[in-house]
Amino acid sequence: MILENFKNGYKVANGSLLAKSEKNDCVVRAIANAFNISYDVAHEFTAKEFKRKFRKGTKAVYSTFKSLGEVSFDLFQDTLFPITKEYKLKCVKKPVNKEYTHKKVNYTVKTFCAKFKGTYIVLVNKHALVIKDGVVIDNGDMRFTGYRRVVESYVKVS
Numbered sequence: 001m002i003l004e005n006f007k008n009g010y011k012v013a014n015g016s017l018l019a020k021s022e023k024n025d026c027v028v029r030a031i032a033n034a035f036n037i038s039y040d041v042a043h044e045f046t047a048k049e050f051k052r053k054f055r056k057g058t059k060a061v062y063s064t065f066k067s068l069g070e071v072s073f074d075l076f077q078d079t080l081f082p083i084t085k086e087y088k089l090k091c092v093k094k095p096v097n098k099e100y101t102h103k104k105v106n107y108t109v110k111t112f113c114a115k116f117k118g119t120y121i122v123l124v125n126k127h128a129l130v131i132k133d134g135v136v137i138d139n140g141d142m143r144f145t146g147y148r149r150v151v152e153s154y155v156k157v158s
Contacts, residue, residue, distance in 0.1 A: 005113060009129065009137045013039040026139070027058035030128040033137045034121050034157050035087060037073050045073070061123055065155045066091040090156040109136060110147035112154070119157040124149040 012032040013019035016039040022028070025043070027050070032042035046052040049071075050064050072086040097107045097115075107115070112122065113134045120131045129138035129146075138146055 005135045006143045007135055007137045008140045009033055010140065012042075016040055016043075018043055021055075023055050024057040027052070027061055027128045030121050030130050030137075033130040034119055034132075035071070035073060035085065037075065037085075041073060041075070045071075057126075058128075061128060062091060062093060062153045062155070065089050065121070088158050090158070091153065092156070093153040095151060095154060107151040108147065109149050109151065112151050113147075121155040121157065122151055123153045123155075124151060 009026075009029045012029055019025070019039045022043070028039065028042045028046050031037070031045060032039050035042070037045075046058055047054075049068065050058050050061065052058045066089075068089060070086065070088045072084055075083045075085060095107050095112075097105050097111055099111075109122065109124065109129070109131075112120075113131055113136060116131065117133050119133075122129050122131055127149075129136060129142070131137070136142070136146065
């Protein structure tokens with residue numbers, strides 16, 4: 001099976017010299033894609049708020065987002081018209097798919113896409129991705145196998 005509603009999450013890193021030397025940066029790319037900010041701004045944000053080290057994975061993603069509650073980004077600071085974008089965050093751990101009545105089942109990426117509209121940072125086993133209005137934004141290779149992963153938690157961005 002192939003996910004038809006899929007976008008490559010690496011496109012947000014185009015033009016960033018920092019991204020070329022980075023690895024284990026799925027949370028950085030997820031933040032950049034979810035909040036519509038540049039890779040470099042997202043990289044700085046994760047280093048500050050999540051205490052992420054260069055070329056290392058991001059720890060305690062869910063709990064850090066939960067403690068933040070809301071985030072803001074100052075964009076175009078060095079220009080004549082700076083912009084501040086503010087977002088509220090709603091965090092849900094272990095979402096249960098209520099359509100299954102015979103037993104307790106968590107959402108998969110595929111069932112989550114079909115059910116939820118809006119922008120979400122979705123956390124699966126040791127990985128983060130974005131779902132925007134039913135479109136998965138993730139690593140290119142996940143287009144073929146990524147729809148089966150179990151959603152451990154998510155952060156709704158509004």
